[in-house]
Amino acid sequence: MNLRWVVGAASLLAAIGAPAAQAFTPPRSSVLLNKQFAQTSFLHMGPPADPSAPLTEQYGEGSRKYRRTVYTHDQWVKHRSSDRFVNNLRTLFQSGIYKQVGREVFLTVSIAVSVCVWNALVGGYQDFSGAMHDPVIQESWAMKVGLPMEAFNLLSPSLGLLLVFRTNSSYNRWDEARKFWGLNINHTRDLNRMATAWYGNQSEWDGTEFMEKAYPHYKVPIDPIERQYLLGQVSLMTWAFVRSMKRHLSPPEEDENDFVSEIKSRLAPEQADALIGATHRPNRALYDLSVAIEKLPMHFVRKNAINVNLSIFEDTLGGSERLLSSPVPLFYSRHTARFLASWLLLLPLGLYEPFANSWNHAMMIPATAFISVCLFGIEELATQLEEPFTILPMQGFCDKIRVNCDEIVSWAGHGKDKEEAEARALEVERSYEHVAKLQGAARALEVERSYEQVAELQSAQLKEEVNKLENRIKRRSSLKDRLSPVGGQVQRALS
Secondary structure (H helix, E strand, O other), rough: OOOHHHHHHHHHHHHHHHHHHOOOOOOOOOOOOOOOOOOOOOOOOOOOOOOOOOOOHHHHHHHHHOOOOOOOOOHHHHHHOHHHHHHHHHHHHHOOOHHHHHHHHHHHHHHOOOOOOOHHHHHOOOOOOOOOOOOOOOOOOOOOOOHHHHHHHHHHHHHHHHOOOHHHHHHHHHHHHHHHHHHHHHHHHHHHHHHHHHOOOOOOOOOOOOOOOOOOOOOOOOHHHHHHHHHEEEEEEHHHHHHHHHHOOOOOOHHHHHHHHHHHHOOOHHHHHHHHOOOHHHHHHHHHHHHHHHHOOOOOOHHHHHHHHHHHHHHHHHHHHHHHHHOOHHHHHHHHHHHHHOOOOHHHHHHHOOOOOOOOOOOOOHHHHHHHHHHHHHHHHHHHHOOOOOOOOHHHHHHHHHHHHHHHOHHHHHHHHHHHHHHHHHHHHHHHHHHHHHHHHHHHHHHHHHHHHHHHHHHHHHHHHHHHHHHHHHHHHHHHHHHHHHHHHHHHHHH
């Protein structure tokens, strides 16, 4: 009965462990990203193809960069293929997880072999022909070793709960890290989409008059060259942030040189030097992105909507730093490892009697190896998943973000922006022409009115002169009339 329980438990653990192991054994023929995204040699989906590669690159810490999996439709078809069981069994001895726990499995198998040999020496053994032989060691102190299987039966549920919690907590950490980068991808697209669509739109949503009255609102002429530069800066600083975040979460020896090279190749020298020399590079990149957004000609309400994405970037960055700096509590993971190691190292003592029907109890050796591979493999999977950033394809995410953002800011409204800019420029030009015509007409009218005023003034002056002349004539006539009698008297006196 105990033997059946052990075999059933081993089968169940193997069924549980195989899918988990497959998650770390991606197809060799897979393609990580499109060629336009691939930028570094760290974007592979399997162990190195070169058989002469050192063992440290084939499994263990050095193999983590080959586990950065990104699936496409072809990989999903292969993933759910009916041949997946055969393929997984065929690559059983190529699994890096199983190679990683090889020393632990070897130790448990060695104990199982030692138990079989010792008990055969002190309790008798059966040769290949089936004949039984007396013990080789017949001293009084020489006794067969073993433990009751009931002890392992009682501890199995507790060990299972510990392993389940350990694996689930590690997977949740990986899933949370992947969601953080999913948010980065989504909101980088969102940020650049809004910046591109709202560029130059300065509508007065709140009634505030911050534009001169010379132009109707949202009719400000757009300079295509300036637009291309400012939106290009937004796209560039967006990529610089996610690339800095990737470097911030990656080992320096793996990514520092590539990071410096990529930043210097894309950013202006002063921007690149400031970013590379910053103590906290993602924060510096976010600051540069904020400055680039602030330079965009648009209403401040729209700028506020764009800046909401930067707060989300801060959250994803802070969450990633939390995962990187805070592992599963060490006392929990250490106790689980110690419990598991003790249980498996003592397991051969419990399996000796259940395999009494096999030749010299020898079947307990492969059973011990199988159970050890499954259980040690589960614990190894949890340990590998606990720190997710060196197995996430962050470089692929950064390259994808770069291509998407550059494409979005290059749309220019699919040609509408250029037409709109030309129409606005023509409208402004016509406005200036219209103003000039009105000003010319006003000046002509003013001159005409000036001429009329001059003519009226001249007419008034002429009338005044005529009146003066008439008055003079009248005065002379009156004086002549008054002098006429006097003249007659003088003439008579002279005569």
